Amino acid sequence: KKLDRETSLILDLGAGTGVIGDLLQKDRFENIDAVEPTEAMIEQAMAKGVNYKRVFKDFVLHDKPLPASMLGKYDLIVGCGVFLMNHIDERHLPTLLGGLKEGGYLVYNVNEYKGAHDRMRHTVTQLEHEGRIKLVEKFQFKNTFV
Numbered sequence: 001k002k003l004d005r006e007t008s009l010i011l012d013l014g015a016g017t018g019v020i021g022d023l024l025q026k027d028r029f030e031n032i033d034a035v036e037p038t039e040a041m042i043e044q045a046m047a048k049g050v051n052y053k054r055v056f057k058d059f060v061l062h063d064k065p066l067p068a069s070m071l072g073k074y075d076l077i078v079g080c081g082v083f084l085m086n087h088i089d090e091r092h093l094p095t096l097l098g099g100l101k102e103g104g105y106l107v108y109n110v111n112e113y114k115g116a117h118d119r120m121r122h123t124v125t126q127l128e129h130e131g132r133i134k135l136v137e138k139f140q141f142k143n144t145f146v
Contacts, residue, residue, distance in 0.1 A: 001103055005029050008075040011099060012036075012052070013108075014082030018045025021052060024078075033074075070099045079108040090123035097132060105136070 003010075005028045012021045015034035022045075024032055034052040036042050037059050045052070056067070065071075077099055082088045096106055110120050127133045 003029070003075055003105075007031070009033070009073055009101075011070070011074045011077045013077055013079035013096070014088065015045060015050075015052070015055075016041045016081065018042075018048055018050035018052075020078055020080050021045060021050040022048055025050060033070075064095070066095060066099050072099070072101055074099050074104055075101055076105045076107065079106075081109065090120045093123055093127060094132075097127070106133075 008029065008031065010024060010029055010032045012018075012024070012032055012034045015021055015036040016038075018034075018041075021032050021034060032050075032052055033054045033056065034042065034045070035056045035058065036045075037057055039057065042052075042055055042057070056070070058067075077096055079088065079096075093106075100106060110117055124133065124135060128135060
């Protein structure tokens, strides 16, 4: 399914300084929320002109559901640079899925550390077998710096 630039609601997970939000805005997506617990990062994003509709200044925890205002709301949740040591890991996937609309997309990258790729692959396979997700596409990049 193709996302509509005017009506699709997107969550920038671990928004940081707004790199992903900025790219989405440049591609004319209009409805972008952010989760970012660090005020200084959000200030940098806003200074760059990233116009998030709502900012959740909180952590996403694997053992705590998302706030009710985020449940079943998003067409796309994108997390770039957040699946890494001491941030977000495979245990967070079920929590994040709760934020998606039926048929929504979760797009993320995983930085390799202490078997992170294997654990993520195992969790995705398990969620597929349970019928909770459908893996649409997977890319693997090695030694890529952006």
